[in-house]
Amino acid sequence: MTTVRQVAIVTGASSGIGKATALSLVEAGFDVVGTSRDTSRITPLDGVTFLDLDVASDESVTNVVQQVVDRFGRIDVLVNNAGIGLTGAAEENSLAQAQVVFDINVFGVMRMAKEVLPHMRARGDGRIINLSSIYGLIPAPYLAAYAASKHAVEGYSESLDHEVREHGVRVLLVEPGGTNTGFEANSTRPDTPIQAYEKQRRIADKVIATAVRDGDAPATVARAIVAAATDPKPKLRYTAGPMAGRISTLRRIVPSKVFYNQIRKYNRMAG
Ligand code: NDP
Numbered sequence: 001m002t003t004v005r006q007v008a009i010v011t012g013a014s015s016g017i018g019k020a021t022a023l024s025l026v027e028a029g030f031d032v033v034g035t036s037r038d039t040s041r042i043t044p045l046d047g048v049t050f051l052d053l054d055v056a057s058d059e060s061v062t063n064v065v066q067q068v069v070d071r072f073g074r075i076d077v078l079v080n081n082a083g084i085g086l087t088g089a090a091e092e093n094s095l096a097q098a099q100v101v102f103d104i105n106v107f108g109v110m111r112m113a114k115e116v117l118p119h120m121r122a123r124g125d126g127r128i129i130n131l132s133s134i135y136g137l138i139p140a141p142y143l144a145a146y147a148a149s150k151h152a153v154e155g156y157s158e159s160l161d162h163e164v165r166e167h168g169v170r171v172l173l174v175e176p177g178g179t180n181t182g183f184e185a186n187s188t189r190p191d192t193p194i195q196a197y198e199k200q201r202r203i204a205d206k207v208i209a210t211a212v213r214d215g216d217a218p219a220t221v222a223r224a225i226v227a228a229a230t231d232p233k234p235k236l237r238y239t240a241g242p243m244a245g246r247i248s249t250l251r252r253i254v255p256s257k258v259f260y261n262q263i264r265k266y267n268r269m270a271g
Contacts, residue, residue: 002073008229009033009068009075011055011112012082014042016181017131020218021079021225022048028226030077033068055082055108056100065115074123077229078116080109080130083149085183087205088190089197090144097191098145105149110156113171117164124168129228130157132175134239134247138259141267142204146187161236172228173237177244178215184208203268216241 008025012018013034022034026047035053036042042050051067054060068075083105086097113128120126135143136150154173161171187208190201224240239245251259264271 085187
């Protein structure tokens, strides 16, 4: 069956930005498929069909995209929202921890993109919207693997956009600043704590928790995602919220030494 309404998939729609996005896309007129690793725990959302998905699993990704194609006959928009954080100094994170972050935040995006692209190319139309972060643009001490994963999403998305544009498909980036969700509570803690980093790690944990708690509402990010999904002439990058907009601009225009010092000051690091 092919529906006449546009169809959007939102990964990680059980909470936070994904949930707000799924609801906003319904309001914008889309048939929305939201995903969670465990849909049995989901509170139903009006207009959203939930499917189980673990973006770290090839099989799960293949399965979910096939189900959407079988049920709806088309995929117009994919929002790669699922993601996790990892706190602590980089040396305090085992490689296995960093690999889990990449498997979700980076390879999860690639798995989903590769799976939907044949369908989008066949129709000569589609948008893949990848959740980056201001930490895809700037350094994030005590969130190094996370920042590396979002920088990877930036490089992958911008490159892929060049490849698929002539096939009618666009790949777009949404870059939120701190957003008030369960992100910080859901972040993984370092598995090999080292005394030498403890004092600064505690400060960094507070800085991160405050940025999330005092951050934008998830609806602010959802608005940027809906704009990316519907703008007649979409932009490659959408910052979400005033803080993210300022940081993105400053990153481009402030001399690197000044920017470096600002990062240390913001993170309350000595020297
Ligand atoms: P949440 O922790 O509230 O949401 C994360 C979502 O990801 C959950 O719905 C979870 O769904 C899903 N998820 C986690 N692991 C997997 C997996 N292996 N497979 C499929 N889904 C998974 O955080 P946010 O809403 O804040 O985060 C959403 C995105 O926004 C992330 O990519 C994050 O990096 C980004 N972001 C967040 C910012 C913030 O300050 N909050 C700032 C900048 C970017 P479930 O558990 O149901 O499977």
